[in-house]
Amino acid sequence: MDRIDAMQAFVAVADNRGFAPAARKLGLSPSGVTRLIAALEDRLGARLLQRTTRSVTLTDAGTNYLERARRILADVEEAERAAEGERTRPSGRLVVSAPVGFGRLHVSPIMSAYLKRYSEVSAELRLSDRMVSLVEDGVDLAVRIGHLPDSTLVARHVGVMPRIVVASSGYLKARGEPKTPEAIASHDTIQFGATPEWRFARDGREFSVTCAPRFVTNSADAAIQYAEADGGLADVMAYQAVDAIKGGRLRIVLAKFQRPPLPIHIVYPTSRLLSAKVRAFIDLVIETSDWRFG
Numbered sequence: 488m489d490r491i492d493a494m495q496a497f498v499a500v501a502d503n504r505g506f507a508p509a510a511r512k513l514g515l516s517p518s519g520v521t522r523l524i525a526a527l528e529d530r531l532g533a534r535l536l537q538r539t540t541r542s543v544t545l546t547d548a549g550t551n552y553l554e555r556a557r558r559i560l561a562d563v564e565e566a567e568r569a570a571e572g573e574r575t576r577p578s579g580r581l582v583v584s585a586p587v588g589f590g591r592l593h594v595s596p597i598m599s600a601y602l603k604r605y606s607e608v609s610a611e612l613r614l615s616d617r618m619v620s621l622v623e624d625g626v627d628l629a630v631r632i633g634h635l636p637d638s639t640l641v642a643r644h645v646g647v648m649p650r651i652v653v654a655s656s657g658y659l660k661a662r663g664e665p666k667t668p669e670a671i672a673s674h675d676t677i678q679f680g681a682t683p684e685w686r687f688a689r690d691g692r693e694f695s696v697t698c699a700p701r702f703v704t705n706s707a708d709a710a711i712q713y714a715e716a717d718g719g720l721a722d723v724m725a726y727q728a729v730d731a732i733k734g735g736r737l738r739i740v741l742a743k744f745q746r747p748p749l750p751i752h753i754v755y756p757t758s759r760l761l762s763a764k765v766r767a768f769i770d771l772v773i774e775t776s777d778w779r780f781g
Contacts, residue, residue, distance in 0.1 A: 491563060493527040494556045496520045497535060501553050505543050557622055558756070565762060577764040578607035584621070584629040588707050588727055590614040593776065594630055601771050608764050621756050627765050628755040632724070635752060643769055646751035646778025649725045652685070653737040657717040665720070668696045668744050675701040675719030679710035685722045688746040711737070724749075725780040751778050 499509035500520065510517045528535055535549035545553060581601075585594040591614060598612050613619070619626055621640065632648050652671075654664075665671050668687040676683075678700035686695045701719055704710050707727040714721040714728075715736045721728075725748075731737040753769055755761075772778075 490527075490530075491560070493523045493530075494560055496523040497527055497549075498553065498556055498560060500524060500536060500543060501545060501549070554622055561622075561756070575763060576607065577605040577762075577767040579609075579762075579764055581608055581610045581628075581764045581768060582613065582626045583610065583768065584613045584615065584619050584624075584626045586616050586630070586632060587614045589630065589632060589724075592726065593778065597768075597772055597776060600775065601768055604771070605764070605767060621754070627762075628753055628768065631752050631754055633749045635750075635754065639756070640754040641757060642752040642754045644750055645753055645769075645772055645776075646780065647748040648751055648778075648780050649745055649748035650686075650722060651725050651728065651739050651745060652720055652722050652741045653711075653714055653728050653732065653739055654720045655715055655717050655737055656735075658714075658719060659738065659740070661717070664740055668694075668741060671696060671698060671720055671741075677701065677710050677713055677719050677721040678703040679705070679707055679721060679723055686746055687741065687744040689744060693746050729780070748780070 496509065496513060496515070499512050500506055503509045503512060506517045506520050506524075510520045513520065524536060531548075531552070533548040533552075534546050535552055537544045537546055537549075583594065583598065590612065595612060598610055602608065602610055613624075613626065618631075619629065621627075621629060630645075635642055658675075662674060665674060668685070668689075671685070676685075676698040678698065683698045683700055684695040685698060686693055688694075702710075702713050704713075707723060710721050710723060711728055711731055713719075715731055720740065728737055732739065753772065755765055
């Protein structure tokens with residue numbers, strides 16, 4: 488049994504949810520795929536797939552093995568490309584993940600410039616505010632804002648992002664400008680995010696203030712629009728309010744109590760045999776973008 492062929496067969500069955508479609512994808516017979524999977528399970532001493540007359544599903548052992556098999560196959564593919572010289576020029580398909588708002592405003596223009604520069608690459612930009620699994624979801628690299636949990640991902644620091652409190656001049660004229668974080672308790676507030684706790688820093692130490700929001704939304708655009716309409720104080724990331732601030736529609740308040748800005752990273756699964764398409768995208772971000780929003 489060729490273990491690489493068996494792994495490829497297993498991943499194809501898992502991805503296509505059946506032996507017949509996997510066989511078509513690999514250019515093999517269904518019986519050939521069945522033999523490869525059976526030999527792999529015999530070698531491992533564990534059942535990887537649960538078969539019924541109508542469906543094929545992963546066992547617990549199969550779910551765990553699938554992630555590792557993907558990594559091994561990706562490494563093999565990258566090694567083959569390197570041997571063929573493909574590491575010297577970007578080519579193939581690039582999948583990038585980014586937060587919705589930041590991706591729309593700041594990653595999408597870079598993707599456009601990237602595709603114009605590298606004609607042998609096709610690309611997909613996935614915008615989502617959930618934390619995707621790069622390996623399981625087939626993502627080459629992701630832009631992430633915030634402190635990263637410990638993981639096996641490689642991270643490249645590419646910028647900083649402060650959180651700021653903003654309000655319209657009309658609201659501040661009517662209600663007065665808060666001078667301390669504690670003063671926001673007497674103000675109308677706009678909650679954007681999962682928690683009504685706003686975090687600040689004083690004398691090098693962080694602390695939180697709990698708000699009783701007048702308006703709650705999961706949309707940064709809605710929060711900014713309501714703040715522009717004299718709706719109250721909003722706690723947002725700097726990039727979300729930058730246009731309104733530049734246009735004079737919002738002002739930053741409590742600036743001296745801002746906590747240290749959040750880091751912006753590009754993360755990818757491994758630096759070993761880093762593909763040219765990923766390296767070129769990172770280089771383009773560093774070359775053309777200023778993500779130091781502080």
